Amino acid sequence: MPISPLSRRAAAAVPLLASAVLLTACGSGGGSGDDDASGRPEGGITFQTWNLRSNFKDYFEGLIGEFEKQNPDVKVKWLDQPADNYAEKLGADAGAGTLPDVVNVSPDLSYPLAKAGTLLNLDREKAAARYKDEYTPEAWQGNTLPGLDGAYAFPWYLNTGPLFYNKALFRQAGLDPEKPPKTYDELFATATALARKSGGKTATLAGTPSIEDFGRYGVRLMNADATKFTYNEPRGVELLGKYKELYGIGGLDTQALTNTADTSGQKFLEQKVAINPGSAHDLDTFKKNAPALYKELGITDAPNNNGKPNMYVMGLAVSKQSRHKAAAVAFAHFVTDRGNQEGFAHKVAVFPSTKGSLDDAYWTKDDGTDEGRVRVASAKILKGAVNYTPVVMSEEMKVILKNEVAKALQGKKSPEQALDDAVAQSDKLLGQG
């Protein structure tokens, strides 16, 4: 539902990855992975980021230059992969034993790689584990993979965001544009009012509920050891029931059943839906691409029922096949240390995952601009935020949920039946993996 490219990218993992990584088991396990990470950093390493070159080329080149100055024996080669099909690229590289030494991953991307034994377990590697206390516990936890006994990536930037709403559409429907919904109940009430007053013409939300929405609503998504999905519990059914009511009266976009995170964001830009959750950096997009919307833009906290907002986590993993692990660990830590994370977060509206960073005035003092306001509000959200999307939930399982939700909204199944079916199918897939 959010238009954040991060979530779009998080949704990029593809079943192919799993099958690709399986190949590693019989292929390239022996790629001289015996190098010790505790030695002196030396040698040539490769560093792969995910679609950051076009906007941050100078930043990364500066970063690498500085690291090489501090560690004259290390040579860092920077690679950057385009946005699309990143999961396939990682899968192919892992399968062929050509994974870069330091690689930019999100937890759901690192899971299949770690499971196939291609990533370094940072909790088990002394040279890496000693840095653990530099990061916030939530961020380290966010990169810890269930059932694999440790964190497999240094926490890098975090992302979260407020709820954006369109004041003009509120006004047209006779609602007070300065009183956005604060809770789920108010959100549904607002949506109902908008739909009724506009005769079903103005939709409030662009998409169907995703797994993060279930999480924010307070649904327990999985059992404690992440072996079974549990979002078909009564609370989940309740949420889906409310969405179904909304769909019936035109509270959801007409194409809600097929909208993706990208197209949902687009509907908001086209001023066809009144509310869309987003990221702090979306402000820039609004300003540049939809100036008319930007003038009417309202910003409020995303509602959640359990006090824990959602966040997206990025990390830097170290390849187990790396021939220069000491250098790779040192570099991954260097990029994610407090100074460099804060430097990066000053360049674009993302948030550092290092301890104490968010107490800095930059993230606590509102400087009066819209950007400043969103930044401070988002930073506040991040304290206690969790990554709701279960890392074991593959793209296939997300599609299953989306399809079953669609059936429920169309009235082909009861919400209860739909969620039961989605859970059953997902559990089956989980059992196979």
Add this chain to the structure above:
Amino acid sequence: MTRAPGWEKALRYLLMLVVLGVTVGPFLWQLSTSFKGASEDIYTYPPGFLPEHPTLGNYSGVARVVPVWDYALNSLKVALASVATNLVGASLAGYALARLRFRGRRVAVLAFVVALLVPLESIVIAQFTMMRDLRLNNTLVAVVLPGAVGALNVLLMRNAFANLPFEVEEAAVIDGANVWQRFLRIALPSVRGTLAVVAIFSFMGAWDDFLWPLIVLSDPDRFTLTVGLNYLHGTFQQNPRLVAAGTIIAVAPLVVMFACLQRYFFRGVGEGAVKG
């Protein structure tokens, strides 16, 4: 032939206009978006087709974000190499399958048909592992190699050769021409249309391919245009004007190529279909 009544004619034209609008409309929208200035609202509804502040700035903007000319050169190398290997390989193989008698010929044809059914996605990892073993990963050669001789092209050429009247070649045999002479002097000149089709298909295939070059290339300096243009989808900001300009840059050579070869193209499409 009786003349169609006026209303029917009008209906025909109307339908054609609808189809034209559906196929060309999105492209025109991209074209107009690529000329829109930075202050314009591009998400208005209904969409505005004429830019209010037309500018070429987005095209230079693309060049600023990605080294678009380097990528275009890489793509061009790959596409031309692919055209060359496909023309040579597919016509040789097609001629062999159509005209030479050898054991297992039917099985060979069947193998090519079956090869058509294998989706790239399912073998991409195996291909990549193979390229790594050949130490070709991260090179443009590896981008060309798997598509060097396309199965579809071989079958197209086979059908084209098979449809030539056999008597002409028999006459050549009597005149003492060997297989190579028959292939080069008689068969090839008669299937120019299909050769053009193969050239266009392989050029388009190589130019448009995304997944395989993405997987086999690691170094951003060696990216092809389709992969490189993906950088325009910035992680933290989208500028649809740049994306539109990039799309136009990527499509332009295909339009030019098609315009040059379309005479042969339509002849070629019909060539294989008519029994000789």
